[in-house]
Amino acid sequence: MFKHALLSAGTNAWRSLACSRSELRLDLTLGCGQSFRWRETGDGHWTGVMGGRVWTLTQTDDTLWYHTYSIPSATGEGDCRKRRAGAPILESKSSGKKVKGGMEVKEEEEEELLAVRTDLDRKEEVLLRDYFQLDVKLGDLYREWGAADPHFKHIANIFTGVRMLRQDPTECLFSFICTSNNHISRIQGMVERLCQSLGTLLCHLDQTSYHDFPSLSALADSSVEACLRDLGFGYRAKFLQQSARQILDSHGGPLWLQGLRTASYLQARDALRTLPGVGPKVADCVCLMSLDKACVVPVDTHVWQIAKRDYSCIAGSGKKSLTDKVHQEIGDFFRQLWGPYAGWAHSVLFCADLKKFQKLKEMPSLKQEEVNSDIKAEVEGKKTKIIKTLR
DNA sequence: ACTTTACCTTA
DNA sequence: AAGGTAAAG
Numbered sequence: 001m002f003k004h005a006l007l008s009a010g011t012n013a014w015r016s017l018a019c020s021r022s023e024l025r026l027d028l029t030l031g032c033g034q035s036f037r038w039r040e041t042g043d044g045h046w047t048g049v050m051g052g053r054v055w056t057l058t059q060t061d062d063t064l065w066y067h068t069y070s071i072p073s074a075t076g077e078g079d080c081r082k083r084r085a086g087a088p089i090l091e092s093k094s095s096g097k098k099v100k101g102g103m104e105v106k107e108e109e110e111e112e113l114l115a116v117r118t119d120l121d122r123k124e125e126v127l128l129r130d131y132f133q134l135d136v137k138l139g140d141l142y143r144e145w146g147a148a149d150p151h152f153k154h155i156a157n158i159f160t161g162v163r164m165l166r167q168d169p170t171e172c173l174f175s176f177i178c179t180s181n182n183h184i185s186r187i188q189g190m191v192e193r194l195c196q197s198l199g200t201l202l203c204h205l206d207q208t209s210y211h212d213f214p215s216l217s218a219l220a221d222s223s224v225e226a227c228l229r230d231l232g233f234g235y236r237a238k239f240l241q242q243s244a245r246q247i248l249d250s251h252g253g254p255l256w257l258q259g260l261r262t263a264s265y266l267q268a269r270d271a272l273r274t275l276p277g278v279g280p281k282v283a284d285c286v287c288l289m290s291l292d293k294a295c296v297v298p299v300d301t302h303v304w305q306i307a308k309r310d311y312s313c314i315a316g317s318g319k320k321s322l323t324d325k326v327h328q329e330i331g332d333f334f335r336q337l338w339g340p341y342a343g344w345a346h347s348v349l350f351c352a353d354l355k356k357f358q359k360l361k362e363m364p365s366l367k368q369e370e371v372n373s374d375i376k377a378e379v380e381g382k383k384t385k386i387i388k389t390l391r
Numbered sequence: 392a393c394t395t396t397a398c399c400t401t402a
Numbered sequence: 403a404a405g406g407t408a409a410a411g
Contacts, residue, residue, distance in 0.1 A: 180406035234399020
């Protein structure tokens with residue numbers, strides 16, 4: 001039986017990317033309710049499914065480490081990845097050179113294997129860089145947001161590295177249909193059960209099974225509503241099945257969703273809102289988190305509170321509920337404040353307001369360092385004073 | 392354009 | 403009530 005990978009067992013089975021904690025914090029980015037598919041499976045180790053593979057991620061000061069698990073598959077696509085089990089293939093290749101004659105064929109095979117390996121490795125690195133959008137320099141954005149917004153600057157000292165994921169549009173859409181009138185812990189359970197019952201099994205790790213997110217056709221089947229009601233989805237069961245059906249029947253399939261990446265924000269939002277269970281909030285989340293609309297600020301009751309409490313934003317202050325107009329006004333307010341990546345900035349504040357991260361505000365490591373360096377400076381000052389008086 | 396009500400569960 | 407949406411008034 002396979003286990004979740006641990007970096008402390010040695011770096012052999014891992015690959016890495018240069019990436020500082022100010023550019024990415026796994027705990028915050030993966031735990032703030034953008035994706036509902038990641039779990040902390042070991043200290044600082046996060047395991048989840050992305051791009052049809054199972055990943056474990058962890059980080060040290062300047063490095064992002066990743067491990068993928070080989071997936072038994074009929075197509076054979078996954079199985080040539082047993083490479084990680086033994087010694088690095090580079091080594092066995094050089095030792096193979098000593099052998100003469102009949103071994104040349106084997107060497108060729110190994111070269112081929114090596115080629116396959118580097119090809120897959122490249123693919124995985126590309127996948128990961130794309131998922132975390134690592135080409136976007138978060139440090140630069142934080143500086144810009146902080147310069148424009150003192151409250152952001154204050155929060156940003158503690159909540160560094162909160163980054164927008166670039167999720168699969170299908171997964172993002174159907175996950176967020178589940179979020180209405182709901183809380184994160186229940187949503188996580190629902191999405192997990194959704195994948196478990198309708199998604200392809202990928203592998204088992206320490207008695208946990210990992211499944212891919214269900215395909216549109218799996219979600220569209222007429223048996224799905226009853227199935228999901230049994231799994232505790234409530235009234236959302238019908239929305240999920242109907243939205244999948246509608247995308248297949250009247251839009252031709254997943255390419256339609258993908259295609260919204262190149263559409264304008266308003267086009268994409270309005271297209272999504274034709275689906276059952278998709279209102280302004282869910283449509284905005286899908287636009288921001290999977291359709292490359294970085295300026296979108298999804299406005300929920302929570303963000304409305306933040307706008308009123310921390311920004312004295314008067315938009316919709318006379319209103320009882322979030323009307324379309326208030327959504328618009330609050331979104332515009334934050335866009336004006338933060339600029340074209342306003343949606344990314346919003347996720348930092350959203351994250352900082354989550355109950356589960358409140359403890360970070362009390363004894364934050366970074367602030368502690370600041371205090372320590374202040375004390376050090378003070379001590380240094382006293383030392384020189386004392387030295388002076390002694391003379 | 393805006394408010395109200397019902398909708399499924401679970402905490 | 404919880405990170406809403408749809409339908410009716």
